[in-house]
Amino acid sequence: MIHIGKTYIKREKSKSFLCSDVIINDNKITLWFSIDTKYENYLCVNRADAFVMALLVPAMVFNHDIKCDDPISAKLKFFLSNQYIPTLSENIKQYHNIKIDSDTTTEPYKNCGAVGVGFSAGSDSMYSVLNNTKLTCKYPLTHLAVFNCVNFEKYEERSRNIFINNCKALQKFANRQKLKLVALDTNFYEGLHWRLTTEVVNMRTISCALALQGLFSTYLVSTPSFTLENFHIEMKTSVRFDLLTVNSASTESLSIYLSGAEADRVKKVTTISDYKPSYKWLHSCLGKTTPGRRNCCECKKCKDTQMILYVIGKLEKYKHVYDIKNFKNNLSRIMANYLIRNDPEATQVAKLINESHIEIPAESYKIAEQLKHIIKKQKEQ
Numbered sequence: 052m053i054h055i056g057k058t059y060i061k062r063e064k065s066k067s068f069l070c071s072d073v074i075i076n077d078n079k080i081t082l083w084f085s086i087d088t089k090y091e092n093y094l095c096v097n098r099a100d101a102f103v104m105a106l107l108v109p110a111m112v113f114n115h116d117i118k119c120d121d122p123i124s125a126k127l128k129f130f131l132s133n134q135y136i137p138t139l140s141e142n143i144k145q146y147h148n149i150k151i152d153s154d155t156t157t158e159p160y161k162n163c164g165a166v167g168v169g170f171s172a173g174s175d176s177m178y179s180v181l182n183n184t185k186l187t188c189k190y191p192l193t194h195l196a197v198f199n200c201v202n203f204e205k206y207e208e209r210s211r212n213i214f215i216n217n218c219k220a221l222q223k224f225a226n227r228q229k230l231k232l233v234a235l236d237t238n239f240y241e242g243l244h245w246r247l248t249t250e251v252v253n254m255r256t257i258s259c260a261l262a263l264q265g266l267f268s269t270y271l272v273s274t275p276s277f278t279l280e281n282f283h284i285e286m287k288t289s290v291r292f293d294l295l296t297v298n299s300a301s302t303e304s305l306s307i308y309l310s311g312a313e314a315d316r317v318k319k320v321t322t323i324s325d326y327k328p329s330y331k332w333l334h335s336c337l338g339k340t341t342p343g344r345r346n347c348c349e350c351k352k353c354k355d356t357q358m359i360l361y362v363i364g365k366l367e368k369y370k371h372v373y374d375i376k377n378f379k380n381n382l383s384r385i386m387a388n389y390l391i392r393n394d395p396e397a398t399q400v401a402k403l404i405n406e407s408h409i410e411i412p413a414e415s416y417k418i419a420e421q422l423k424h425i426i427k428k429q430k431e432q
């Protein structure tokens with residue numbers, strides 16, 4: 052059983068914390084979301100919505116029913132109990148069909164009518180910004196959101212430092228686009244010792260949006276490289292069933308939508324390559340680089356993005372964020388990867404290369420053969 056206690060606000064220095072004392076198997080922890088005190092009214096108190104969302108996947112994995120002392124928004128509880136939990140537990144053998152025991156409320160939470168999207172300056176969130184401006188949609192973005200809720204770092208403090216640095220950098224981008232930036236910290240990593248990452252990535256992001264129901268009336272979840280035709284329910288790649296997740300996460304006052312599900316990575320990068328702010332800000336990197344500065348240029352995402360930009364003839368525009376000379380010097384080696392990689396992103400890039408009739412250097416085929424040999428040997432060991 053996971054018992055989510057009543058939510059309450061605590062203040063410390065210039066921060067306000069939305070807290071709940073949570074009991075998991077007789078162990079009590081205080082989970083929190085925190086924001087600058089001047090934005091305390093954004094925090095959604097007296098509802099368990101955000102905490103249920105943050106704890107739902109581990110509850111399903113470790114077969115804990117959830118009991119809440121605060122009510123849950125009625126719409127959210129209905130979709131979780133009647134759609135999300137039964138569907139996932141039916142299709143993922145590690146997930147259990149748990150129950151949520153709580154009161155419900157149909158009263159909309161009073162908010163500022165803000166429209167937000169999670170923002171990292173990567174191609175997915177950059178595409179969402181571009182497609183949701185005053186010129187392109189009826190409900191344009193007002194806020195970029197940065198949440199410290201999925202920790203891929205081993206140490207909480209290091210992750211928090213990255214979050215603080217990213218917020219400072221992305222604030223500059225937000226200012227230039229005349230958007231506001233909202234930063235929300237959590238203690239999920241130190242509070243929740245289950246080492247779940249890709250399984251929980253969007254549930255935790257959505258839990259942060261639900262914690263800010265005093266701010267948002269609309270929140271967009273940017274899809275990664277998977278389009279809707281790739282919809283599939285599997286544990287490790289929860290982003291492939293984002294459509295189900297966002298459709299189960301709205302409340303009476305907060306609508307949550309998918310953004311960019313119609314476009315794969317090639318289309319997104321191609322689209323944003325006409326968006327001038329991306330030339331100095333595109334941050335494709337999985338490494339520890341800071342938005343607005345040069346990407347690592349070596350990780351999988353950096354290579355994919357550079358290759359797409361190279362093939363469509365736009366790479367030179369990104370000289371501030373990529374080492375173009377290094378990319379061109381290593382073109383044969385980088386191109387070889389697309390002859391052997393078969394993940395969805397690489398398949399999209401390989402298709403683009405083939406369709407563009409760009410010449411693949413003979414050297415790339417040789418390197419690809421060598422790489423295949425190395426991979427085969429590694430598998431045999």
Ligand SMILES: [Zn+2]
Nearest residue numbers: 336347350353
């Ligand atoms: Zn990188």
